[in-house]
Amino acid sequence: MIYFDNSATTRPFPEVIDVFQKVAHQYFANPSSPHYLGAEAERLLEHTRKKIAEQLKVQPNEVIFTSGGTEGNNLAIKGIALEHQGRGKHMITSQIEHPSVIEAFKGLERLGFEVTYVNVDRYGYVDPEAIEKEIREDTILISTMSVNNELGTIQPIEEIAKMAKRYPKLYLHVDHVQGVGKVPLSLKQIPIDLLTVSGHKIHGLNGTGVLFVRGGIKLFPLFHGGGHENNRRSGTENAAGMVAFGKAMRLIAEKERDHVNELKGIREELISQLDQMNDVVINSPQEGAPHILNISVPGVKPEVMVHALAEKEIFISTKSACSSKQPDVSSVLQACHLAEDVTTSALRISLSYQNDRSEVEPFMTSFKQTVHYLKGKGEK
Secondary structure, three states: OEEOEOOOOOOOOHHHHHHHHHHHHHOOOOOOOOOHHHHHHHHHHHHHHHHHHHHHOOOHHHEEEEOOHHHHHHHHHHHHHHHOHHHOOEEEEEOOOOHHHHHHHHHHHOOOOEEEEEOOOOOOOOOHHHHHHOOOOOEEEEEEEOEOOOOOOEOOHHHHHHHHOOOOOOEEEEEOOOOOOOOOOOOOOOOOOEEEEEHHHOOOOOOOEEEEEOOOOOOOOOOOOOOHHHHOOOOOOOHHHHHHHHHHHHHHHHHHHHHHHHHHHHHHHHHHHHOOOOOOEEOOOOOOOOOEEEEEOOOOOHHHHHHHHHOOOEEOEOOOHHHOOOOOOOHHHHHOOOOHHHHOOEEEEEOOOOOOHHHHHHHHHHHHHHHHHHOOOOOO
16 A cells, blocks of 8 residues: 555554553543542643643643644634734635635634735745735734645745734734644744644644644634633543644654655655656645645546545545545645646645655556556556
8 A cells, every 4th residue: 555645644653542542541531520530631631731832842831732723723713813803803814725724714704804815826835025915904813824735835934924023913823734744843933823733644643733822812712611721722631632642743753853854855756757747747846845746637537546546555635635525626726827727637645754765666657557547548
């Protein structure tokens, strides 16, 4: 099997599964319970929060446990909008954000908020100057991803953050779900106000993640109840899941430190070989994130290509898994003003540290055979 769909989800590290099972078995009590079993679970949870904060180089009270990227993005965006609407109801994002961001903003538009969707260039690059031109007196939030989940475009977050800092009334939210462990982003050096991370993109477990909220920033909670997470996210904490998330954070940091160049090498080799195929259009920027490569095969339906490769135990995807049930066209590539035959035939190859260079040749052999077959040029 060759698994090149890691931007959809990653296979959990064995150590992550082991620690989850151990904690789920030994620390099953509710962390809010007053007895000693609850106190033990709470101590473990807060120890985990501290360790995650150390990884992010922030304070423990700035870390909110969530169920993943979608909740984190919604809490950041809606939490700021609803809490600070008295200061203004205008927000800015780009046209190529993840569905959990785009749909959150669309939901707020139905509540009377105004959203500006900034244009991007051919590779999905967001120009900080284009964002600044849209800032108004009533602008309260800018939201942009660090790494585009379909193209792998690395956004100029540091420039955007420094620009946003000149406007004290507005906050900056960064969706860093695709960047963690592959594209460095320093919360210590860059003035980001809110940042989303998801566990299952870094070999953690589904249903885990964190939202960083810089100290002093108030959010309107999405969940009301027992006042968990310092009244920002009510609901009994997933202690085992969050300890597993903390483990994944530590392991992915080690992988990034020791093996990111190997990941880049696999992507570069794929680009080199795919670029030689007349039937293939490469959509991603050359200097994109080390794990994401977007291509198109005009004339071939992407879903057909995905299923044909899956029959050979090779797994890639068409676009964001969270929008895969929509029609073939990629809204991200449309926003980049690419040709229709390119936007309707896009495929995403996404890597992880569990892949290696030996997979490139068998992947390319099967990929070429499948393209030729689907275009009526050869055997399946």
